[in-house]
Amino acid sequence: MKSREQNIRNWIKEHKDLGIKLLQRLVQEDSTRGNENKAQAIIIEKCRQLGMELDIWELGEVKLINNEYFCCDRKDFSGNPNVVALLKGTGGGKSIILNGHIDVVPEGDRNDWKDDPYSGNIKDGKLYGRGSTDMKGGTVSLLLALEAIIALNIKVKGDIIFQSVIEEESGGAGTLSAALRGYRADGAIIPEPTNMKLFPKQQGSMWFRITVKGKSAHGGTRYEGVNAVEKAIKVVTALQQLEKRRNERILDPLYKNIPIPIPINIGKVNSGSWPSSVPDVAIIEGRMGVAPNETMKNAEKEMEECLFSLKEIDSWFSEYPPAIEWFGGRWLPGDLEQDHELMKIIRNSYIQVINKEPVIEASPWGTDGGILSVVGNTPVVIFGPGKTEAAHEANEYIELEEMIRAAEIIALVIINWCEADNSST
């Protein structure tokens, strides 16, 4: 056994360039929403080479659209499929889902990037580009772990279900579709960029859109109007105070190192169409964090009450209360017990590779883990390479050695969780 584990780790170290090259190709394909197909094509090609059984489908099925957890403003899924690749076990072992999302968030202001956002440039052991850390790096860790196991001809008893899904950044319709298609397992790893920490619990989150009314007027007599920007500033201030109140209640020790366990992020503000006019409407969009032990409904209610109470500080809001929509992305919170068997196996594999105790925390962000655990009834641990702070940022990067270490750990988890079948080796 020990030597098999060593063989796996050696194989991965010796073939790490395969993974690095794969990551570079994946990052060089801009797979922002609606453009996922070229990166998925690379994944499909890789899984075919590995001899895995492929299931490729476009989202949009009736049972997805009608599902209570479907919340997605995308109208067209054609040409940008979900991909699942199955490595059938020899039977009798625990199955595992290895889930990564292929979609990436937009690159933001290109001027903030030193290189092209999709360069895939490598410098000082880091690979740069949108999606490198969130989470094409994690996906490559999964594929490199699988490739090692397949190359060394190691058979496992449980099924290995690799998933490359779309729409994680916009509410999880990809993972939801996979769960509704019947994919579930005895455990799952999602290698989001946890900086190699183990996250048995995950913050949920959901998007909101707040419409704030003003009254238009000529800018030269702006006192005849009501500036929607000024009113929006009051809304933003109230949301900042709400965030503070909500976070003061979070006492779970898993969050002790997280400055803001469940943030309210102001992601977009748009108001006005003419410099010389007083804007009559402002739209604020953002993301509200939901605690692992909280319901989405409760969080919604708290924000709605916060907006409702604004009329107490400004009578304008009595006549024109801010309107809220819960649109687009929704990520269910996840809440796995810390001593679950999957946690133990990941911890042991981690110690074997890294030679120290892993950090166990609650995740500061939502992932597809919530849907996978609630809808797919699958215990999920979030664990992967890459710094959370590099995700969604300009000059996003991943440390390549960390990605290789993660591949080693995941490979060990697979053969221990799914149980290597010695009779077949």
Add this chain to the structure above:
Amino acid sequence: MKSREQNIRNWIKEHKDLGIKLLQRLVQEDSTRGNENKAQAIIIEKCRQLGMELDIWELGEVKLINNEYFCCDRKDFSGNPNVVALLKGTGGGKSIILNGHIDVVPEGDRNDWKDDPYSGNIKDGKLYGRGSTDMKGGTVSLLLALEAIIALNIKVKGDIIFQSVIEEESGGAGTLSAALRGYRADGAIIPEPTNMKLFPKQQGSMWFRITVKGKSAHGGTRYEGVNAVEKAIKVVTALQQLEKRRNERILDPLYKNIPIPIPINIGKVNSGSWPSSVPDVAIIEGRMGVAPNETMKNAEKEMEECLFSLKEIDSWFSEYPPAIEWFGGRWLPGDLEQDHELMKIIRNSYIQVINKEPVIEASPWGTDGGILSVVGNTPVVIFGPGKTEAAHEANEYIELEEMIRAAEIIALVIINWCEADNSST
């Protein structure tokens, strides 16, 4: 003389439906920037019917583009001409420019409009629609005054130069082009919606764009980034304080009824592209008022210093100072002495029609009057029908009777200023 003036007034009253119908047709043509041609076609048709000598040209000439007062981000003027119509005097009298702009600002949020923004609907003596008050109503007052004089076969000694220009709402390139083409006169009236007040002085104004930097991050770990919206709020607050300081200095009694003589209007705020990301940049656009006795340069300097000093309240701005551009619209301030002969004649005509003293104030907004007086070397009074507070607003309207009264007054001004030629009548 008296009876001729009475004849003119009677003619206008009897033919007021001509003016109302003309206004309705003009309002029903959306003449927002880039779409001015259909409304201009109506003006051209009217001036042809009146037997005036037409000069129709597209902007874009080298001397316009190179002029120091040209500030315009429009790339394409083709198909949307300036129109000038000349009624040649019999000689020896003072000339007059009658200037109206045909462009209108965008309609804003259509949901705020009771009817279609371009309906031209008439209800209770008011005609509704974008541009009705700013300033197609004023333009109709000019044309109705001219039509009365022409219909009654009254000859005047001075030239009458009617102008229907584009681009007033975006920096005055239309009036600048007309001035550079050689159009100037001994006096000018611009019937912007002054609510029938006389404005010998006008606030200047100019557009600004402020770029505020943040640092992007994943919304779930928003504390790793710096939200550009939060920084933009500090910029807006500083601009509010600057506006207060600048207005406290305005002591001109002409401004005594104006709550904010030289406002700083926040017209647009745009930040962020993704609800789950921390925005790394915010763009604020607006309009800064310039006092009649102030230079544009001085106003620019004051705002630039205000932004520069933000680093004292937030060290973020030391590293990332807000960047300012003075783009698009610029309207020179205007400053005519209150006892100018043109002011006297307008005042007398006003009293003759309205039977009371006119209100004389300084305008709270910039107009093409600044360019006409500085570049065209022409004394300008701003006087016209329509409520300023209705301009740039949803449900913009004009009181039709006021438009007719303005036509009567302007007709009397023309025959008195340009001097009716009794030998030719």
